[in-house]
Amino acid sequence: MFEDLRDLYQEVILDHGRKPRHGAKLAAYDATARGDNPLCGDRITLWLQYTPAGAIARAGFEAKGCAISIASADLMAEIVAGLDAGAARALADALQTLTKTGAPPTLDAPLAERLARLMPLAGVHEFPSRVKCATLPWHALRAALAGTENATSE
Amino acid sequence: MNTATRPAAPPAPFDVEKLRADFPILTQEVHGRKLVFLDSAASAQKPRAVIAAMTAAMERQYANVHRGLHWMSERTTEAYEGARDAVARLLGAPDRHEIVFTRNSTEAINLVAHSYGRGVLAPGQAVVISEMEHHSNIVPWQMLRDAHGIELRVTPITAAGELDLAALARLLADGKVGLVALTHMSNVLGTYTPAARLARLAHDHGAKLLLDGSQAIVHRAVDVREIDCDFYVFTGHKLYGPTGIGALWARRDLLERMPPFLGGGDMIASVSFARSQWAQVPHKFEAGTPPILEAIGLAAAIAYVEAIGYSAIAAHEAHLLDHALARLAAIPGLTIFGRAQDRGGVVSFTLEGAHPHDVATLLDRQGIAVRAGHHCAEPLMHRLGIESTTRASFGLYTTVAEIDALAEGLLRVSEFFA
Numbered sequence A: 001m002f003e004d005l006r007d008l009y010q011e012v013i014l015d016h017g018r019k020p021r022h023g024a025k026l027a028a029y030d031a032t033a034r035g036d037n038p039l040c041g042d043r044i045t046l047w048l049q050y051t052p053a054g055a056i057a058r059a060g061f062e063a064k065g066c067a068i069s070i071a072s073a074d075l076m077a078e079i080v081a082g083l084d085a086g087a088a089r090a091l092a093d094a095l096q097t098l099t100k101t102g103a104p105p106t107l108d109a110p111l112a113e114r115l116a117r118l119m120p121l122a123g124v125h126e127f128p129s130r131v132k133c134a135t136l137p138w139h140a141l142r143a144a145l146a147g148t149e150n151a152t153s154e
Numbered sequence B: 001m002n003t004a005t006r007p008a009a010p011p012a013p014f015d016v017e018k019l020r021a022d023f024p025i026l027t028q029e030v031h032g033r034k035l036v037f038l039d040s041a042a043s044a045q046k047p048r049a050v051i052a053a054m055t056a057a058m059e060r061q062y063a064n065v066h067r068g069l070h071w072m073s074e075r076t077t078e079a080y081e082g083a084r085d086a087v088a089r090l091l092g093a094p095d096r097h098e099i100v101f102t103r104n105s106t107e108a109i110n111l112v113a114h115s116y117g118r119g120v121l122a123p124g125q126a127v128v129i130s131e132m133e134h135h136s137n138i139v140p141w142q143m144l145r146d147a148h149g150i151e152l153r154v155t156p157i158t159a160a161g162e163l164d165l166a167a168l169a170r171l172l173a174d175g176k177v178g179l180v181a182l183t184h185m186s187n188v189l190g191t192y193t194p195a196a197r198l199a200r201l202a203h204d205h206g207a208k209l210l211l212d213g214s215q216a217i218v219h220r221a222v223d224v225r226e227i228d229c230d231f232y233v234f235t236g237h238k239l240y241g242p243t244g245i246g247a248l249w250a251r252r253d254l255l256e257r258m259p260p261f262l263g264g265g266d267m268i269a270s271v272s273f274a275r276s277q278w279a280q281v282p283h284k285f286e287a288g289t290p291p292i293l294e295a296i297g298l299a300a301a302i303a304y305v306e307a308i309g310y311s312a313i314a315a316h317e318a319h320l321l322d323h324a325l326a327r328l329a330a331i332p333g334l335t336i337f338g339r340a341q342d343r344g345g346v347v348s349f350t351l352e353g354a355h356p357h358d359v360a361t362l363l364d365r366q367g368i369a370v371r372a373g374h375h376c377a378e379p380l381m382h383r384l385g386i387e388s389t390t391r392a393s394f395g396l397y398t399t400v401a402e403i404d405a406l407a408e409g410l411l412r413v414s415e416f417f418a
């Protein structure tokens, strides 16, 4: 009955949605931001720790949200580690395109590899009302990188 | 329970399949499955009578109202003013001039917040709302508070999701409250509030009572004289009518004392650059070309509901609600929010292991339309300690089989996320 939903709820999504690996506040952090989806009340708080050189060392989050948004947040936390702000923003842009169109934009090798990890989120593009679930954590990421504390998915 | 909202006893014969044939959209399929529409509390589907009335006006009898001296305008004005009569009859209003057309409930509440709030209430007075209000009965009062120095008080609900009348009485005790603005039926918990008792309580403390009837009037007959409230608002699109039309009923003496809300054409008696004189009520509050076609559609919707009869609708929906509560309660991990004694046809719930969004998406794939989210009642969600729920809501066209489909659909959702 849910065959066509397997595009949206791939195993990776269900798994990360159920058991996020990075779903906790960081004990020490350099930046934080909150993301709100005013449409549904979902929210995420994201914490980033930077390396001395200013790249993202680690990311952690706490979220109230659906399987899609939790999985997106968890995959994000996993793959932004090691990226500088510019690269992290490029990845956020790519995620935006991926979830709106279903197709990944072309990126340079190191980023392309990380983007490949996000491919399970591509199915969201067939569910317009769910795109914001996938992008909410990335709005919070942009806000944290910019030093603003609040983001919405609007 | 008060007499104004009690479902009348003998259930009239109710052939739901026959009524469903009046709603063309109900034969649609989504995702290749028969549509099971359980989102009527957000907006109801429209019977052919409404569609036909609006189409007929556009095809055969349409012009602006109150302006033309020609046949078309006169006939259209009659139809528009006829809609005002229909609303007055629906609400049991003693005087048709007490009906003000608005775009929806939201605009009607904003009208009261503006014209009564700023025009009649004095800074230092207070307005009381409850923990289970829709945003449209919260935000206008916050705006009034911030602009006009009105205190905003919030009366709590009990664990069952009913108003705590003792707490409300305490909030009223100092006599500073000028207006109590409460939902007549919660769009999340389904709770009907004891309208007539609320009116007495408010009046005993020198306050007026506004009831938000957006949900209440869909399921039961309302009589503003029996309730003895001071303002009553509702929105047409939930009552099987079109979007873009709602109404405010208010006691005439209050409307007379209230300054206009919007300024423009149709709401004036005379205009010069020095000053303008307002038209009589209700026209004073209906600036600009009104929603003419929408009013005509609303009148058709009211006639449709009245022909079926509220007692029959209420009995049918009470049966659906009992069935839904029993079926849903049997689903492992499902929590229903609200267990008021007196409730209407909406059921909000959460399902363990599945977020309301995911539940809604999976139900949608089975052709079942429900709403998921905070239902424009974020403060209530906070009160309940959650962010969102899934909500199934019923209309007169809802069937027992559709509720069964929902229950079976939810079991499949549980399995999917297990």
Ligand SMILES: Cc1ncc(COP(=O)(O)O)c(C=O)c1O
Pocket: B041, B042, B104, B105, B106, B107, B134, B136, B137, B183, B185, B186, B187, B212, B214, B215, B235, B376
């Ligand atoms: C209880 C309640 N009040 C007010 C409203 C607002 O109605 P509208 O959006 O038509 O103004 C709604 C529905 O959205 C509602 O359920």
